[in-house]
Amino acid sequence: MAELGCGCGEISIRVALSNPGVTVDALEVQTELCDQARQLIDDHGVNTQVRVIPGDLRFLPACMPAGHYARVFCNPPFFSPRSGRLPPEAGRAAARFELLGGMEDFIQAGAGLLQPGGDFDLIHRPERLPEILNGCVTHGLQPIRLIPVQARPESAAILVLINARKENGGQSLILAPPIVLPNA
Numbered sequence: 001m002a003e004l005g006c007g008c009g010e011i012s013i014r015v016a017l018s019n020p021g022v023t024v025d026a027l028e029v030q031t032e033l034c035d036q037a038r039q040l041i042d043d044h045g046v047n048t049q050v051r052v053i054p055g056d057l058r059f060l061p062a063c064m065p066a067g068h069y070a071r072v073f074c075n076p077p078f079f080s081p082r083s084g085r086l087p088p089e090a091g092r093a094a095a096r097f098e099l100l101g102g103m104e105d106f107i108q109a110g111a112g113l114l115q116p117g118g119d120f121d122l123i124h125r126p127e128r129l130p131e132i133l134n135g136c137v138t139h140g141l142q143p144i145r146l147i148p149v150q151a152r153p154e155s156a157a158i159l160v161l162i163n164a165r166k167e168n169g170g171q172s173l174i175l176a177p178p179i180v181l182p183n184a
Contacts, residue, residue: 004057004074009037016049024050057109072110073121111139114166126157136164144171148178
């Protein structure tokens, strides 16, 4: 497995803890977040399962070869640089705004890393759904499952989980029941 933009590594760590036999290559462009991720990985005792790779997903490092992964997942920045006021801290700005790679970059990198039949998982905001679905199809990823995430059962989705498959042979898109976050 590979995570694009792992931040401080929390999701990669959770994946490793939930799947003892799985290894995760966790790519992160921000050096300070790579250091934080390594520390958290050590703290959780999953340093044999999770490898932090410093690098930019727009220029994938040689240690992450094309077509190598059965699953790639990511939680890209939610906002374009033109959509709001940037936080004054550069690290926070890059985590929330597409300053070091946009939606297209995440999807293209994920598609390139996947082996045929591999799964691409992405979480994002529902208003970006048309762009996400179009990007997936453009890069050879067929969306197969969409899961809305709601704060309350009666509320609109605040996030969407998208699962797409590389070269899946025409499987239809399934709109799954929503996930309702407890205590949101």
